[in-house]
Amino acid sequence: MSLLVNKVAIVGDEIHVPISSDADIVIARQQGRALAERIGFTGSSLAVVATAISEVARNIIEYAKRGEIVLKPVNQGGRQGLTVMARDQGPGIPDIALAMQDGYSTAKGLGLGLPGARRLMDEFEIISKVGRGTTVTMKKWVR
Numbered sequence: 001m002s003l004l005v006n007k008v009a010i011v012g013d014e015i016h017v018p019i020s021s022d023a024d025i026v027i028a029r030q031q032g033r034a035l036a037e038r039i040g041f042t043g044s045s046l047a048v049v050a051t052a053i054s055e056v057a058r059n060i061i062e063y064a065k066r067g068e069i070v071l072k073p074v075n076q077g078g079r080q081g082l083t084v085m086a087r088d089q090g091p092g093i094p095d096i097a098l099a100m101q102d103g104y105s106t107a108k109g110l111g112l113g114l115p116g117a118r119r120l121m122d123e124f125e126i127i128s129k130v131g132r133g134t135t136v137t138m139k140k141w142v143r
Protein backbone atom coordinates (compact mmCIF):
# COMPACT_ATOMS: atom_id res chain seq x y z
CA MET A 1 0.00 0.00 0.00
CA SER A 2 1.30 3.40 -0.83
CA LEU A 3 -0.22 6.85 -0.67
CA LEU A 4 0.94 9.73 -2.82
CA VAL A 5 0.52 13.28 -1.53
CA ASN A 6 2.18 16.14 -3.38
CA LYS A 7 4.96 13.95 -4.83
CA VAL A 8 5.72 12.51 -1.40
CA ALA A 9 5.02 8.76 -1.26
CA ILE A 10 4.13 7.09 2.02
CA VAL A 11 5.17 3.45 1.87
CA GLY A 12 4.44 1.66 5.15
CA ASP A 13 6.39 3.67 7.72
CA GLU A 14 8.68 5.20 5.07
CA ILE A 15 8.40 8.63 3.49
CA HIS A 16 9.86 8.78 -0.02
CA VAL A 17 10.69 12.22 -1.42
CA PRO A 18 11.78 12.29 -5.08
CA ILE A 19 14.60 14.77 -5.58
CA SER A 20 15.12 16.60 -8.86
CA SER A 21 14.97 20.30 -8.02
CA ASP A 22 15.82 22.77 -5.27
CA ALA A 23 12.15 22.83 -4.26
CA ASP A 24 12.36 19.09 -3.58
CA ILE A 25 15.25 19.72 -1.17
CA VAL A 26 12.94 22.00 0.81
CA ILE A 27 10.25 19.29 0.87
CA ALA A 28 12.75 16.64 2.06
CA ARG A 29 13.96 19.01 4.79
CA GLN A 30 10.42 19.76 5.97
CA GLN A 31 9.32 16.11 5.88
CA GLY A 32 12.47 15.07 7.76
CA ARG A 33 11.96 17.72 10.40
CA ALA A 34 8.27 16.83 10.82
CA LEU A 35 9.03 13.10 11.12
CA ALA A 36 11.84 13.83 13.59
CA GLU A 37 9.37 15.75 15.74
CA ARG A 38 6.88 12.87 15.64
CA ILE A 39 9.68 10.49 16.69
CA GLY A 40 10.54 12.66 19.69
CA PHE A 41 13.41 14.91 18.62
CA THR A 42 13.29 18.38 20.13
CA GLY A 43 15.11 21.70 20.02
CA SER A 44 18.25 22.13 17.95
CA SER A 45 18.37 18.46 16.96
CA LEU A 46 15.47 19.20 14.54
CA ALA A 47 17.64 21.73 12.69
CA VAL A 48 20.56 19.33 12.79
CA VAL A 49 18.51 16.62 11.07
CA ALA A 50 17.17 19.10 8.49
CA THR A 51 20.67 20.34 7.69
CA ALA A 52 22.06 16.83 7.16
CA ILE A 53 19.12 16.02 4.86
CA SER A 54 19.75 19.24 2.86
CA GLU A 55 23.39 18.33 2.26
CA VAL A 56 22.76 14.84 0.89
CA ALA A 57 19.77 16.07 -1.14
CA ARG A 58 21.87 18.89 -2.59
CA ASN A 59 24.52 16.35 -3.61
CA ILE A 60 21.86 14.34 -5.46
CA ILE A 61 20.92 17.41 -7.53
CA GLU A 62 24.50 18.49 -8.07
CA TYR A 63 26.10 15.18 -9.01
CA ALA A 64 23.31 12.81 -10.03
CA LYS A 65 20.58 15.25 -11.18
CA ARG A 66 17.86 13.12 -9.60
CA GLY A 67 17.28 10.56 -6.89
CA GLU A 68 15.30 10.19 -3.71
CA ILE A 69 15.39 10.71 0.03
CA VAL A 70 13.78 8.01 2.15
CA LEU A 71 12.91 8.88 5.74
CA LYS A 72 12.04 6.19 8.27
CA PRO A 73 11.68 5.83 12.02
CA VAL A 74 14.01 3.27 13.58
CA ASN A 75 13.70 1.50 16.91
CA GLN A 76 16.72 -0.53 18.05
CA GLY A 77 16.85 -2.01 21.51
CA GLY A 78 14.24 0.42 22.82
CA ARG A 79 16.09 3.39 21.35
CA GLN A 80 14.15 5.65 18.99
CA GLY A 81 15.75 7.30 16.01
CA LEU A 82 15.46 8.50 12.43
CA THR A 83 17.02 6.92 9.36
CA VAL A 84 17.69 9.10 6.33
CA MET A 85 18.60 7.38 3.10
CA ALA A 86 19.70 9.39 0.05
CA ARG A 87 19.97 7.36 -3.12
CA ASP A 88 20.68 8.07 -6.74
CA GLN A 89 21.74 6.31 -9.90
CA GLY A 90 24.25 8.99 -10.80
CA PRO A 91 27.98 8.75 -11.57
CA GLY A 92 28.99 7.28 -8.20
CA ILE A 93 31.97 8.22 -6.03
CA PRO A 94 35.32 6.69 -7.08
CA ASP A 95 37.10 7.29 -3.75
CA ILE A 96 34.73 7.52 -0.77
CA ALA A 97 37.53 8.14 1.78
CA LEU A 98 38.63 11.15 -0.27
CA ALA A 99 35.06 12.42 -0.71
CA MET A 100 34.62 12.26 3.09
CA GLN A 101 37.59 14.58 3.72
CA ASP A 102 36.88 18.16 4.76
CA GLY A 103 37.49 20.45 1.81
CA TYR A 104 37.44 17.82 -0.95
CA SER A 105 35.16 18.87 -3.80
CA THR A 106 34.98 18.04 -7.48
CA ALA A 107 32.58 20.96 -8.03
CA LYS A 108 34.18 24.03 -6.46
CA GLY A 109 32.04 23.51 -3.38
CA LEU A 110 33.41 23.87 0.13
CA GLY A 111 33.67 20.10 0.33
CA LEU A 112 31.95 20.11 3.69
CA GLY A 113 28.59 18.53 2.82
CA LEU A 114 29.36 14.85 3.43
CA PRO A 115 31.82 15.26 6.35
CA GLY A 116 29.46 17.82 7.88
CA ALA A 117 26.47 15.47 7.60
CA ARG A 118 28.53 12.70 9.16
CA ARG A 119 29.36 14.89 12.15
CA LEU A 120 25.72 15.94 12.57
CA MET A 121 24.35 12.41 12.59
CA ASP A 122 25.19 9.43 14.86
CA GLU A 123 25.69 6.81 12.15
CA PHE A 124 26.78 7.33 8.57
CA GLU A 125 27.44 4.94 5.70
CA ILE A 126 28.06 5.41 1.98
CA ILE A 127 27.73 2.71 -0.62
CA SER A 128 28.69 3.83 -4.11
CA LYS A 129 29.63 2.26 -7.39
CA VAL A 130 31.08 4.22 -10.28
CA GLY A 131 28.59 4.37 -13.12
CA ARG A 132 25.84 2.89 -10.93
CA GLY A 133 25.05 5.37 -8.19
CA THR A 134 25.34 6.28 -4.56
CA THR A 135 23.40 5.50 -1.39
CA VAL A 136 24.08 7.44 1.80
CA THR A 137 22.42 6.04 4.93
CA MET A 138 22.47 8.12 8.12
CA LYS A 139 20.85 7.58 11.51
CA LYS A 140 20.32 9.83 14.45
CA TRP A 141 19.06 8.73 17.87
CA VAL A 142 16.78 10.68 20.13
CA ARG A 143 19.17 11.65 23.00
Ligand SMILES: Nc1ncnc2c1ncn2[C@@H]1O[C@H](COP(=O)(O)OP(=O)(O)OP(=O)(O)O)[C@@H](O)[C@H]1O
Pocket: 055, 059, 060, 062, 063, 064, 088, 090, 091, 092, 093, 099, 100, 104, 105, 106, 107, 108, 109, 110, 111, 112, 113, 114, 115, 134
Ligand atom coordinates in the same frame (compact mmCIF):
# COMPACT_ATOMS: atom_id res chain seq x y z
N1 LIG B 1 25.54 11.66 -4.75
C1 LIG B 1 26.78 11.85 -5.22
N2 LIG B 1 27.13 11.31 -6.43
C2 LIG B 1 28.37 11.46 -6.92
N3 LIG B 1 29.36 12.12 -6.30
C3 LIG B 1 29.08 12.67 -5.10
C4 LIG B 1 27.79 12.57 -4.51
N4 LIG B 1 27.82 13.20 -3.31
C5 LIG B 1 29.06 13.68 -3.17
N5 LIG B 1 29.84 13.36 -4.23
C6 LIG B 1 31.29 13.65 -4.42
O1 LIG B 1 31.86 13.88 -3.15
C7 LIG B 1 32.44 15.18 -3.10
C8 LIG B 1 32.31 15.75 -1.71
O2 LIG B 1 30.91 16.02 -1.42
P1 LIG B 1 30.56 17.14 -0.35
O3 LIG B 1 29.09 17.24 -0.28
O4 LIG B 1 31.31 16.84 0.91
O5 LIG B 1 31.20 18.46 -0.96
P2 LIG B 1 30.71 19.35 -2.19
O6 LIG B 1 29.34 18.94 -2.62
O7 LIG B 1 31.77 19.30 -3.23
O8 LIG B 1 30.69 20.81 -1.56
P3 LIG B 1 29.63 21.38 -0.48
O9 LIG B 1 28.67 20.26 -0.15
O10 LIG B 1 30.45 21.78 0.71
O11 LIG B 1 28.97 22.51 -1.19
C9 LIG B 1 31.75 15.96 -4.18
O12 LIG B 1 32.51 17.06 -4.65
C10 LIG B 1 31.53 14.89 -5.26
O13 LIG B 1 32.71 14.68 -5.98
Ligand SMILES: [Mg+2]
Pocket: 055, 058, 059, 109, 112, 113, 114
Ligand atom coordinates in the same frame (compact mmCIF):
# COMPACT_ATOMS: atom_id res chain seq x y z
MG1 LIG C 1 27.80 18.73 -1.20
